[in-house]
Amino acid sequence: MKLLKTLFSVGVIPVIAISFLSKLYGVPSATAQTQQIAQSESIIFDPYVFDAKYYMSLYQDLREEFGRNNLSAATTHWKKYGLQESRQGHPAFNAKYYLEKYPDLAANFGTVNRAAYIRGINHWLTYGIRECRQGSANFDPSYYLANNPDVARVYGKSNCKGAIDHWIKYGIKEGRRGTP
Template identity: 30%
Template sequence: MTISLAEIFDESYYLAQNPDVVEAINQGGFSSAFQHYQLVGASEERAPSYLFDPQYYAQQNPDVVEAVERGEYPSLVQHFIEVGAIESRSSTFLFSDSFYQTRYPDVVTAVEQNQFSSTFDHFLKFGEEEGRWPIALFNPRVYLERNADIAAAVEQGQYKSAFAHFAQLGIQENREFSQFVNLDYYRRTYASQLTQFYRTSSLEEVSLAQTFNHLQEIGLSQGLNPSPFVDVEYIRNNYSSQLTSFYQTSQVTDISFTQAFDYFTGVGLQQGLNPSPLIELTSYRSKYATELTSFYGVQSINEVSFTQTYNYLTSIGLEQGLKGASR
């Protein structure tokens, strides 16, 4: 199973982003949006969908740009579907191959067994609609739970998935998209880093999309925290044995802050690892067992997962003034 150009193409997205194509089709110049993309759009490096960003791909892969210029590939997207995805190159900052492998070992196995050509191939064909996480910063289930109008739109077929809406509109609309990320907090806490990076004197000139991109591409790698509940430096330092075992290295310093965050959101939280020195999940479960079992409609606290405990703590529990740590 390999990726085809048609699979990575989204007609509604393409037409919305390219009004000149709409006009060309109306005038009879092209029979469809996909025909325009095949004949013209791909070589012009237009984005075929929210799943492939030519500008991002070019920035991340200067060797591919050179290969296209030499005529080895007709376009960046052609390189990606033929080679890039298999080489685990990211097509957009909204999909992380390394995180997807960390969170979904079943996909890794399926790729090894040649059921899919790459992890991205799995996400494209099944993962997106199954509600799997494309990156550590985006939780499809939380996105739908906290945005009822989007859940209804997806149910009605207006959007293919929660991720489809998020990639196109969610960031700009400042929608809640993860229990691990708070963009308002990130902007307030790291205003100087953001304004310096984007070369502006005012934080108001830094968009929410730029804020998210900075967090994803730069902030996490520097150990900046995505929310007041997650301390990536604490996670890396406090769970060095788990991290070195998982990433198969002898030194925790070989593990980036981004990898530590990916591990926590993909594996660690499910095992009961704490996200910061201010939160002790095991103690919280014991202390507020009555509230947790009542909220989740179960009889025993053992039926409430650490993930559910964290979600409750950072939302309902916070509103009720329940403290997260016993230290």
């Protein structure tokens, strides 16, 4: 028992526990996360993370600076500044919102810098969509499926990726609510 207390007091047990829980719940270690970041800058342009038309339509300052239809400038702005400024690049996902909504992710990834946001994006794409986590204040896939039985019938009642696809392609235009 004394050995156990000593190991706990010097931080050995918490490190082992965190490592075990990270593996159990699919959260990569800090080293693996850093490697993923280095290899995955391109994930910021995933179609479930960034839509240049949406991005441009959302921000008046960008339209004034670049013009309404300059999607190339919108994409460049997103890469250089948008993510760090906590701007939203897609109607169903906002990295800052996602990390703030889920304390388990914020505790593991942080919440206020590009690396944390990229880790959050990686989690969203790898696990979050499949787990039906809410990626933005605009859209909750569980709510959408529960309140649109026709969508649940077509895509499946737990197919959150299908719910996002439907909402983006049809639901917004049809005036369907993405959240309560």
